[in-house]
Amino acid sequence: MGTPAEALRKLGYPATRGRGEILRILTESPIPLSSKEILDRFPPPRPDASTVYRNLSLLASLGLVRSVALHERSRRYEVASDGAHRHRVVCRECGRIASFEPRRCDLSRFEADIRSTLGYDVKDHSLEFFGACPDCRRTENGR
Amino acid sequence: MGTPAEALRKLGYPATRGRGEILRILTESPIPLSSKEILDRFPPPRPDASTVYRNLSLLASLGLVRSVALHERSRRYEVASDGAHRHRVVCRECGRIASFEPRRCDLSRFEADIRSTLGYDVKDHSLEFFGACPDCRRTENGR
DNA sequence: CCTCGTTTTGCAAGTATATTGCAAATGCAA
DNA sequence: TTGCATTTGCAATATACTTGCAAAACGAGG
DSSP states (O other): OOOHHHHHHHTTOOOOHHHHHHHHHHHHOSSOEEHHHHHHTOOSSOOOHHHHHHHHHHHHHTTSEEEEOOSSSSOEEEEOOTTOOOEEEEETTTOOEEEEOOSOOOOHHHHHHHHHHHOOEEEEEEEEEEEEOHHHHHHHHTO | OOOHHHHHHHTTOOOOHHHHHHHHHHHHOSSOEEHHHHHHTOOSSOOOHHHHHHHHHHHHHTTSEEEEOOSSSSOEEEEOOTTOOOEEEEETTTOOEEEEOOSOOOOHHHHHHHHHHHOOEEEEEEEEEEEEOHHHHHHHHTO
């Protein structure tokens, strides 16, 4: 693999500043970010929000980033680095998100079932957990 | 368990027509519905959209319905019936959604890992698959 | 290094989804 | 049936995202 800029140019798209920054920002974040959060981390001069949206769509369609659906109003994005695959845990109280790489993520049994019963060819999945983060557990249990 | 109306009254909330219809509509649907889809299925007179949103929030906070996060712009909802637990498969091409009840859904290994490494107390999870539905597979493969 | 055609960006306007305040209508216990 | 708390409809507002268009940036070729 190469730098993000190389990856983009190889695919025939100019590596503009905005695209590079989005990839850098997402790479540096341990959790997926919303477009607003991405914008807030942009070093000045900040691009317009529409530019960020357009670039996120492009990068997603090229497979360089991936959108993550948590139970929120806005979408979040993370880098889709080479096979690495992540799951999320979201705190139902405070919304805190943690992201982790599964030790081994074998859902092939599900995928085989789905193919035979529903006929879908599964290419990807998304697994999120919801519960209480350490801080909120402490508060609500009273200990 | 009892009727939805009883469940609501037991929790101290009036069982209004809107609430009853929402629960009925969601119960009858094999896949989770958006607020707009719910509204469209309402027998006249249709309530205002804000009423549907308010009731969905209430029902969700009471645990009678549950929101499902697919990679879309709007939220979807399904009934949270007594332990029954569903997963979804979404077609990346046409958006078609299928829902199924897992034969056995053992993600306790994940949950134990999460508790020990991240400290979250997991109460729930959400697993979605993405791929190509039978129709779109046929079209894109050319056979 | 400069020129030129293509692609992207900023800006403004537009759309979809969701939330909120308030007065009128409804639910339901007595 | 009455009375009071709760909910509903309506209108306004907020938020997330999309789109059209002219100006600016990109980068290939000279």
